[in-house]
Amino acid sequence: MSNTKKAGRRERLLARRRPTFDYQLAVEDDTAAVAELAAAKESLELARFREDDAAEQAVAEAEERLEKARAAVAACYEPVPLVALEPKAFEALRAKPEHAPREGEDEKWNAETFPRACFLASVDTADLSADEWAGFIDSNLSAGEKESLFLAAVGLNARWPSGSIPND
CATH class of the missing domain: 1.20.5 (Single alpha-helices involved in coiled-coils or other helix-helix interfaces)
Incomplete structure (x- = not known):
């Protein structure tokens, strides 16, 4: 392998940014x-x-x-910008006692508390603070909308590998 390829790979790896995602929230x-x-x-x-x-x-x-x-x-939609947490911050959030898996449940984290916390930690707060987002979610979103929004944040942060990338 040439030094040029190694230098290019090194630069690409070190320049890697945290993923972002604009969730499209229906407003009309x-x-x-x-x-x-x-x-x-x-x-x-x-x-x-x-x-x-x-x-x-x-x-x-x-x-x-x-x-x-x-x-x-x-x-009819407003983009809700999400930014993935640093991996250590995501793991620290997941490790908080209030997000620990519930006894008797087959889950990686408390499915009742963690997705919401992950969203609130990932959402861009330039327009609404985390407290304003929490109030907006509680008073404006249906259960399905909340689930979709929270899953987008968890998926962005968990960064599960894509099965669409060939291994060959």
């Missing part, structure tokens, strides 16, 4: 926007089959409609 009902997006996609597909003199114009209009529909769907 997206039903109509998603329906329009599906219709816009279909409209573009149909326009691409046209062979008449107006085909080019129809494709351009359908592409514009599709971009507007995508923007309308995106406007």
Whole structure:
């Protein structure tokens, strides 16, 4: 192996940053926007089959409609930036007594307390403090939304290996 490859690997490993993830939290009902997006996609597909003199114009209009529909769907969501904790901080959080696995449960951590704590430790607090996030979660999110948000934070921090990376 050449020294150049070793130096490149070393630099890449030392430059590795903690992962981040923008969780897309619904802030508006997206039903109509998603329906329009599906219709816009279909409209573009149909326009691409046209062979008449107006085909080019129809494709351009359908592409514009599709971009507007995508923007309308995106406007229904607000990104919630998550930043993975340093591995030692993640392990320290996991090791706190209040997050210890519950007796009689097959779990790596207390499934009732740890995911929420992991989210609150990982969420970007530039817009809302951890206390404000806690209040927002309790008063605005359904059980399913909480679960999804908390799982995103735990997954980001646990960094489970992907089965999609070939071993060969």
